[in-house]
Amino acid sequence: MFKKLEEIVQQTCHLFKKYGIKSVSMDDIARECGISKKTLYEYIKDKNDLVIKVLEFAESKDGSSKHSLDFDKSLNAVDSMYMVYKGALSFFEDFNLSMEYDLKKYYPKLYKKNLMKRRERLYEKMIQNMNQGIKEGFYRADLNPDIIAKLHILKIESLLQTDIFENDNYSVMQLFKEMFIYHFMGIATALGIEEFNTKIKDIKE
Numbered sequence: 319m320f321k322k323l324e325e326i327v328q329q330t331c332h333l334f335k336k337y338g339i340k341s342v343s344m345d346d347i348a349r350e351c352g353i354s355k356k357t358l359y360e361y362i363k364d365k366n367d368l369v370i371k372v373l374e375f376a377e378s379k380d381g382s383s384k385h386s387l388d389f390d391k392s393l394n395a396v397d398s399m400y401m402v403y404k405g406a407l408s409f410f411e412d413f414n415l416s417m418e419y420d421l422k423k424y425y426p427k428l429y430k431k432n433l434m435k436r437r438e439r440l441y442e443k444m445i446q447n448m449n450q451g452i453k454e455g456f457y458r459a460d461l462n463p464d465i466i467a468k469l470h471i472l473k474i475e476s477l478l479q480t481d482i483f484e485n486d487n488y489s490v491m492q493l494f495k496e497m498f499i500y501h502f503m504g505i506a507t508a509l510g511i512e513e514f515n516t517k518i519k520d521i522k523e
Contacts, residue, residue: 323371326362330347338420369425377432377435395448440474441468455509477494
């Protein structure tokens with residue numbers, strides 16, 4: 319039963335990311351999963367229950383493995399930051415603004431809970447990476463990690479919500495690349511920039 323439920327949640331997550339939450343009906347989900355709606359309700363209580371399970375899946379290690387925000391402690395701070403950057407690109411590639419909008423409008427409590435978990439996780443990882451980078455000499459010693467981490471989270475959230483670029487042809491991924499470089503150059507020492515410059519070509523491609 320657990321395996322089937324996992325399949326249902328995965329398929330639903332795909333539909334929500336593609337079409338948003340509101341426009342996807344339980345009939346659509348049952349059809350996508352190749353089961354009847356009656357069978358679908360044997361695994362979940364209602365759509366609200368399914369939305370919760372989808373969010374849990376998206377936040378889980380299995381659900382987010384291809385765009386993990388976990389910093390690799392075996393790497394130096396710059397290499398670790400770069401690997402997380404590459405993972406974040408996958409997140410933005412999968413990100414659907416309609417799903418975020420529907421979650422915020424129709425499931426405000428779930429949206430707030432999910433947002434806080436995402437913030438806390440990213441904040442924790444960024445603090446960890448900045449402290450490591452300062453010790454290694456790649457990041458400026460005069461940084462205030464708490465402020466920098468929160469400002470970076472603010473920039474990421476603003477990037478997903480602003481309409482300032484609506485008349486331009488920039489993709490979210492292009493904007494994130496430039497924002498990432500801007501962020502890194504602001505916290506790095508000369509040694510950190512030297513280390514980072516070996517990766518700029520890959521980022522710009």
